[in-house]
Amino acid sequence: MPATAPLPARQEGLRKFQKVNDVLERYGWDATNLIAILQQIQAEYRYLPQDILTYVATALGRSPSEIFGVATFYAQFSLEPKGKYEVRLCDGTACHVRRSIPVLQAIREKLGLAPGEQTTKDMRFSVETVSCLGACGLAPVVVINETVYPQMTPEAAVKMLNEINAREDSAQ
Amino acid sequence: MPHMKIDGREIAFDAETNILQVVRKAGIELPTLCYQAHLSPFGACRMCVVDAGARGVVTSCTTPPEDGLEIRTASDRVRRVRKMALELLLASHDRNCLTCGKSGLCKLQDYAERYGVETVRFFNPTDEVKQPIDDSNPCIVRDPNKCVLCGNCVRVCYEHQGMHVLDFAGRGANVTVSPAYGKALADVDCVYCGQCATVCPTGAIQVRGEIDAVTRALNDPSKTVVFQVAPAVRVGLGELFGLPVGTNVEGKIATALRRMGADRVFDTNFAADLTIMEEATEFLHRMETGEGLPLFTSCCPAWVKLAEQSYPELLPHLSTCRSPQQMFGAVVKTYFARDTAQDVADIVCVSVMPCAAKKFEARRPEFAIAGQPDVDAVITTQELARMIRAYGLDFTSLPDEPWDQPYGESTGAAVIFGAAGGVAEAALRTAYQQLTGEELTRDLWQTTAPGETSREAEVTIAGTTVRIATVNSLAAAAALITRMKAGEAPYHLIEVMACPGGCVGGAGQPPHDTLARRACRAQGLAAIDHGSERRQSHRNTAVQALYAEHLDTPNSHAAHETLHTAYASRRRIEESITLEGGGPVMVEVCVGTCCFQQGSYATLQKFGKLLRQHGLDDAVALSATFCFERCGQGPNIAVNGQVIENAVPERAEEIFRDVVLPAITTADACV
Structure with a gap:
């Protein structure tokens, strides 16, 4: 657990997680919108963090392996953090x-x-x-x-x- | 009836859904790597191509038959296309066949020889870089370097088992079959049913072998090696030595094991009868009190693991009876050791099972006495065949010998444990007799038809209608549980087996299994049952003797000690999302499906707000996690690991004041 990260960076976490839920809400918690959902999440985090993907899978009632399959199929998605x-x-x-x-x-x-x-x-x-x-x-x-x-x-x-x-x- | 012309012959077709089935009906064995009758057609491997004239070369598995269609199965065009496809598959395949466990049983190897692939002209990437092998668990070994991307494992895991542990990942030349995030099977919610290994045409997924541990014990004169053989093995092993499918070879198995040096050769069926004595008593008790109904069977280790992972709320419904394998192990290590005055450490209990998940079950820590497992090693039907060949035994000409006593006696009720519906049927026979004093004369159901994954039946016992369901697929089990929760499935007894057709279709059985072969094996077991003099577990005299000498009565204190177990929920997802802050106090809020629906997300937001209001980001690490396994009492949160149930948003402030703030004070005091 990063105990020494500067305060604004720490509060980022909850704000971003709120964004994830907003995105899921906007797309009706519907797995047929998966690619659009992943795009929006990537716009927020600059990549697709594993824990967030697992959360998306759970929230959409799909298996993490399926979400992982989609995320690795398209070159536009990155599972590694990207640079600024x-x-x-x-x-x-x-x-x-x-x-x-x-x-x-x-x-x-x-x-x-x-x-x-x-x-x-x-x-x-x-x-x-x-x-x-x-x-x-x-x-x-x-x-x-x-x-x-x-x-x-x-x-x-x-x-x-x-x-x-x-x-x-x-x-x- | 419509007709097709296949290689010049008129062939009528009827209910066939694809050309492949019609061609096979015509007696022509088209090669297939990715076709499985019980899964959706996929058209990936291009082995089953046929020449449809002007339509071109088409995959027969994905093309429906048509009246008047003319096809050729061995034209030059077809042979060329198929051979090229094979050469390309071989191009990226790790071709170390001699040291592969599937050698001699591999479809790819067979087809390469059959269709004359003499050279592979392309560069093989596995020569340079090998992908890591996943041998993280006791049941299944995955070697991606041998994968031909037929997708059988992906589809059986999703379509038949509803698990979806495996899927394709990556794209183009980099596609692999993988659990999520490239994790090992031990780190995802795989239940080790091993059906992926059953449908794998190559050596990419295999059941993990443990023959060496068995032969070492057999060669050690200080050890008493005690074997038990599961019911489904006796109707599966013969196939590997050319005998008709479903032939009962139990006599030859007993002889073979003795010749290899086994000290005692017993029958798991004995323990199956014992299981029924316990389970029928448990069932009647629950019927009487009305508590814990429906009762789910607990003989299938893949199902038990699934229940622990995904249905913790159903655990009180699971029969507390250990599976026959584990009852047998416990009886051997407890009473056999005592009766023969042997040190438990000198007894090695080996079971021969049709199953991959039994290897996991045998290693569960609760099935051990002072660190010594009740069952020391589990080998599959396939492994037993390999041992017989390695010991140089001519299996088919071996004489038939009986099992050793006392744990060699069994009834017809025990042998049907090996097929779907059998455990429920056996339990009903004994429950009926215990309530009415008479024997149940009719069979609950005929053997399950190929591909039929769920059935139900009703029996009236002493005026009470007992409703029973049986499923032989974990997807069917999930569907049944959904119906049950919606109040649409008022069953009293539910039997779950993970594999198609039950244990006869387990992952340890002969490779490249088909539904038809599984059905033949089930009929083999039914024939043994029908031919048995005694067909009810309560008539097993050896079981009666065990109760008289050691166990008293079914469900007695002694029986509970030795023959029953307890279940605990397992966390399905280990991940959590770090959201805010750092510091000594950890607040985790569950955002798993149940808690989320009960409002945990609003609770999480409130906590974030409260932390900021109080300026406590330095003191508290807030994270979202997936499951505390208390789905019924959600939303759940945990403060420094202590779970607080019913943490609805309205209670957030109260919890913050009463639990989080004191925790911070304590943490400060420590510093």
């Missing part, structure tokens, strides 16, 4: 031929991610590839949270990360 900045690099055909992989390598190297690791230890960044963002004219594309970064190069990607880091560091 979610870096999505497009590796669809157009971006791939315009050299998206060197961009990915540069980003991962800059963030010091070990092979298989998605999120930085300070929880600031997560990195994943997606199959197509529908912006092939801007290839190769990186999207960070809601911001689109077109025609990326390894150098531009590192610069962009530096900017975010500088912004975050000064905010602290």
